[in-house]
Amino acid sequence: MSRVIRLAVIPGDGIGPEVIAEALKVLDAVVAADPSGVTVEKTHFSLGAARFLETGDVLTDADLASIASHDAILLGAVGGVPGDPRLKDANIERGLLLKLRFSLDHYVNLRPTTIYPGVTSPLSNPGEVDFVVVREGTEGPYVGNGGVIRAGTPHEIANEVSVNTAYGVERVVRFAFELAASRPRKKLTLVHKTNVLVFSGSLWQRTVTAVAADYPDVAVDYLHVDAATIFFVTNPAKFDTIVTDNLFGDILTDLAGAISGGIGLAASGNINPSGAFPSMFEPVHGSAPDIAGQQIADPTAAILSVALLLDQQGMAEAATRVRAAVTTDLADRAARVAAATADSPSADVDAPTARTTAA
């Protein structure tokens, strides 16, 4: 009997459903053509701002249990119109997206960056960019550990605690070393701010040094997060594998998306490498309610997220076919833009970066 992948699909809000519809077409096509005979069984979950406005629920325990019983998750984007007063008290990001990442122990947030042929980078000379950010997904300043006293008074104090554990740091650092060892350049860069965040910085630094002993082939270096952003724009080709904490990873990967031609192209996997919980794949972009429903959102990031999903499901060949199709499509689009521009310099054809807003 052939394997069935039970896929939880969370299209979400705004452009989420549009890009997921396209991504599922690609998934269906590539799986149907795969010699393995694998099939995909989809369950749709209606979650996000729209669902909250209808029912008052962000993510119920029953939703979570049901999602957790699947083999993998594909998510579009969640979040309503910014400033919508009805959403004031619903933090969809924390209550849904982060809740899923934390509950399903997605300790690796994998975010690859390449500049595809034909795609225009805002950098005049980016070089050969091909790196992966391994962002920790379950700790750091994202834990929601903090609080407020004397709220609303001149004596208010609001604290946020970044929690970092040897357990949590070591497992993501090991994953990053494995990944670095499997890549041709075998290079790992730790990004942190060890000169200021001395407690967590020391833990990250010592962990990388300790784990490095098991990977003598991997060259290791270190950059402060501020310096890393400089190299992202002056010499992004220097990076291979980056390992970093949850917040620095959030910042660096949006910047990475921007320099590689737009977060309309940036895919991500929230991975639980142990397999105890399903991993979740999602474009880095947000729900972009301003352009939703117009069928102008670029589904590439969602499609590339499908490739990451196929990788993680052990279907590397199918993943490669998806990436090849994306490569061809982006090059075709660039050629069409070039041709149209030659005819009429102001032609407005769909350039290979979409208008998507940052999440």
Added chain:
Amino acid sequence: MSRVIRLAVIPGDGIGPEVIAEALKVLDAVVAADPSGVTVEKTHFSLGAARFLETGDVLTDADLASIASHDAILLGAVGGVPGDPRLKDANIERGLLLKLRFSLDHYVNLRPTTIYPGVTSPLSNPGEVDFVVVREGTEGPYVGNGGVIRAGTPHEIANEVSVNTAYGVERVVRFAFELAASRPRKKLTLVHKTNVLVFSGSLWQRTVTAVAADYPDVAVDYLHVDAATIFFVTNPAKFDTIVTDNLFGDILTDLAGAISGGIGLAASGNINPSGAFPSMFEPVHGSAPDIAGQQIADPTAAILSVALLLDQQGMAEAATRVRAAVTTDLADRAARVAAATADSPSADVDAPTARTTAA
């Protein structure tokens, strides 16, 4: 009797003394030519990694008291050779630089960004870039409030606490509004990560909303820090005044330096607007021990820091003369590079960005 500015000079390590020597020449020249008759009286402080290696002291109470008795501080850069084992237990950054910022209540860290004519940005189309980041300087994740339990064991936990107070946030936000109101575009962008750092984010957001009522002419908007990095590379011209916390400001201003042609050109002021303590002016770059002593470090950032110092000392005209001289110099250098390149495309003349390492 004419006014005397008592200036504490901390040349520091690496390229610090070289760039400060040039900056002081500029300061002396512009002050001598100023009709106000102001004079500058300098006290040199030997502080930094070199001093630590000699004496074991990073910053004594006596140093601090003496520095605090001055009218202003000019600092080059501090920090030894990265990885020097003798510096392992001396955190020069925390023990000296941050100690000064915190002790002297430098709650405004002012970091302007412009692309000077002739300077090459790594962005192919940066547009008219002219913004200022108002970075909070005395709170946030920089407070050093954190700790470790079970250090060195598999059960280690390392926490960092970001502390944010209504008092601290409001005063820097008010400064930012004043600044925004004085600039032609009158635009203020709050950068934070309110969807994740909900406690501190709420305090920042509410404070900006409240203070905005006193500045009806200033247009206010908000960006998450990750989204802000995207706009820094896709449309930096959109920014006017940015107000943000200590850590986000650290990251954004290195990125700002990079897109404007290198942190060899980026100046900063650590300002105590109340005047209770002397303000401190320093280039954003670090001590770059790898290029120290070769007289190849670009002193422009230190010279532009002198301009900020003059501004703060009420000598706006002298500050303008310094900036005009820098503008001319950078354009001259660009012209020389262009001429030399026309002769021989591989000529290695000093391009208007220097090799300086990030602090």
